[in-house]
Amino acid sequence: MTTYYGIFQKAFVAVDCIIFGFEDRKLKLLLGKRQMDPGRGEWSLYGGFLRSDESVDEAADRVLMELTGLKHLYMKQVATFGAVDRDPGERVVSVAYCALINVKDYDRQLLEEHGVEWVELNQLPKLYSDHNEMVRKAITLLRKRINSEPLIFNLLPSLFTLTQLQHVYEAILGEEIDKRNFRKRIKQIDFIEKTELIDKLSSKRGAALYRFNKRMYLEDPIFKL
Amino acid sequence: MTTYYGIFQKAFVAVDCIIFGFEDRKLKLLLGKRQMDPGRGEWSLYGGFLRSDESVDEAADRVLMELTGLKHLYMKQVATFGAVDRDPGERVVSVAYCALINVKDYDRQLLEEHGVEWVELNQLPKLYSDHNEMVRKAITLLRKRINSEPLIFNLLPSLFTLTQLQHVYEAILGEEIDKRNFRKRIKQIDFIEKTELIDKLSSKRGAALYRFNKRMYLEDPIFKL
DNA sequence: CCAAAAGTGTTCCGTCTACACCCATGG
DNA sequence: CCATGGGTGTAGACGGAACACTTTTGG
Numbered sequence: 001m002t003t004y005y006g007i008f009q010k011a012f013v014a015v016d017c018i019i020f021g022f023e024d025r026k027l028k029l030l031l032g033k034r035q036m037d038p039g040r041g042e043w044s045l046y047g048g049f050l051r052s053d054e055s056v057d058e059a060a061d062r063v064l065m066e067l068t069g070l071k072h073l074y075m076k077q078v079a080t081f082g083a084v085d086r087d088p089g090e091r092v093v094s095v096a097y098c099a100l101i102n103v104k105d106y107d108r109q110l111l112e113e114h115g116v117e118w119v120e121l122n123q124l125p126k127l128y129s130d131h132n133e134m135v136r137k138a139i140t141l142l143r144k145r146i147n148s149e150p151l152i153f154n155l156l157p158s159l160f161t162l163t164q165l166q167h168v169y170e171a172i173l174g175e176e177i178d179k180r181n182f183r184k185r186i187k188q189i190d191f192i193e194k195t196e197l198i199d200k201l202s203s204k205r206g207a208a209l210y211r212f213n214k215r216m217y218l219e220d221p222i223f224k225l
Numbered sequence: 226m227t228t229y230y231g232i233f234q235k236a237f238v239a240v241d242c243i244i245f246g247f248e249d250r251k252l253k254l255l256l257g258k259r260q261m262d263p264g265r266g267e268w269s270l271y272g273g274f275l276r277s278d279e280s281v282d283e284a285a286d287r288v289l290m291e292l293t294g295l296k297h298l299y300m301k302q303v304a305t306f307g308a309v310d311r312d313p314g315e316r317v318v319s320v321a322y323c324a325l326i327n328v329k330d331y332d333r334q335l336l337e338e339h340g341v342e343w344v345e346l347n348q349l350p351k352l353y354s355d356h357n358e359m360v361r362k363a364i365t366l367l368r369k370r371i372n373s374e375p376l377i378f379n380l381l382p383s384l385f386t387l388t389q390l391q392h393v394y395e396a397i398l399g400e401e402i403d404k405r406n407f408r409k410r411i412k413q414i415d416f417i418e419k420t421e422l423i424d425k426l427s428s429k430r431g432a433a434l435y436r437f438n439k440r441m442y443l444e445d446p447i448f449k450l
Numbered sequence: 451c452c453a454a455a456a457g458t459g460t461t462c463c464g465t466c467t468a469c470a471c472c473c474a475t476g477g
Numbered sequence: 478c479c480a481t482g483g484g485t486g487t488a489g490a491c492g493g494a495a496c497a498c499t500t501t502t503g504g
Binding site: 386387388404405408409427428429430431432433 | 480481482483484485486
């Protein structure tokens with residue numbers, strides 16, 4: 001292969017996934033203990049290295065797929081981290097990605113196979129290298145985007161109650177909000193559809209189940225919560 | 226050096242700078258013709274490669290400093306671009322940065338030395354590789370941030386008139402806004418200070434010059450335009 | 451029958467928007 | 478004296494925030 005840029009040094013390119021889930025009214029992150037040196041045994045985001053036959057975005061998808069068995073998950077670039085010594089062994093530039101998944105979709109067996117577990121966001125341990133900063137940035141981004149992008153639905157089953165939706169919203173923003181005002185706003189959004197189905201698990205009275213109509217959203221992709 | 230991640234392939238890491246300036250009521254970009262293969266002669270953002278002794282952010286600063294002679298310019302990561310064949314010769318992953326500079330601060334001689342020039346944003350030519358997409362993302366980001374971060378002042382001299390400020394604002398948003406409403410909002414912002422100085426260049430009557438008081442902003446860093 | 455969650459409207463206040471005229475001056 | 482850009486206020490519309498009680502039903 002011709003080496004056009006021969007005088008410059010190459011670096012390893014990694015992707016790290018900040019994987020958010022929602023359970024018990026709490027936001028959680030999927031974390032594991034590092035299984036390779038350097039940093040073996042430290043808490044860490046799940047990541048992997050870029051291969052030569054895939055784009056960086058594809059690498060992130062692949063890594064997440066390896067971990068969860070799920071394809072086409074919501075995934076967005078957070079930022080790229082490139083401090084000289086962020087990895088003690090080699091020069092590694094890492095692109096952080098934020099993913100949102102529905103905890104219930106996630107095969108519990110895979111948790112153990114990959115040595116990862118759900119950790120509450122507000123009980124986050126010290127993570128390997130600059131991973132804590134990656135998480136901070138991801139949360140900041142999430143909070144900014146939650147009101148202008150329909151990303152919240154990725155943390156819920158396809159059918160959900162308004163109370164669940166509100167709990168996710170509150171968990172991301174980190175503050176409680178008024179039930180009536182919240183429901184008023186939701187009613188104005190056409191593509192959040194009420195179904196005929198009733199959820200009887202979380203209350204005696206039962207709560208109406210709603211659904212995010214993606215097709216309808218894409219026809220008029222304006223989201224304002 | 227120990228090679229921990231030896232089985233993975235490395236890539237070149239580049240930085241590309243989307244450099245915005247403001248002149249004649251227009252947003253402009255600093256662009257040049259590529260001086261190296263592949264793509265020699267094509268319009269291109271100004272960029273460079275990551276060195277082993279600098280972080281990615283520092284690389285972006287250095288590249289911008291080489292071009293403009295100015296340090297500590299406003300600079301933010303836009304996104305990382307990593308398509309497999311985005312560079313026809315080698316595997317290059319590029320981190321795009323957005324910079325805002327005051328055109329008047331820029332030494333016109335350096336323009337020629339580096340073979341770059343100011344190009345109006347709405348007359349943008351086809352650029353090398355994925356650089357057009359980088360520019361699109363940078364503008365989107367700029368528009369989102371202009372109302373919540375005091376970045377607009379980086380495009381102006383340290384003393385400016387309200388009309389100039391409004392023109393920058395309109396150029397970024399791409400729409401005209403009401404003068405009285407704009408000035409009303411500005412008056413509520415403490416750290417945009419009116420000075421005793423009068424600008425007589427742009428009008429016969431003269432216009433009051435204002436200044437962004439960074440110290441005051443940092444004491445209470447809330448910006449809402 | 452009672453605990454627990456679902457569901458529902460109104461009022462108030464502050465913010466955004468639309469809109470038109472006088473002022474000061476250099477040429 | 479007039480063309481040019483600088484500077485100013487108000488009224489109406491709209492949207493967000495605060496706020497409390499009734500309903501249903503499983504246990």
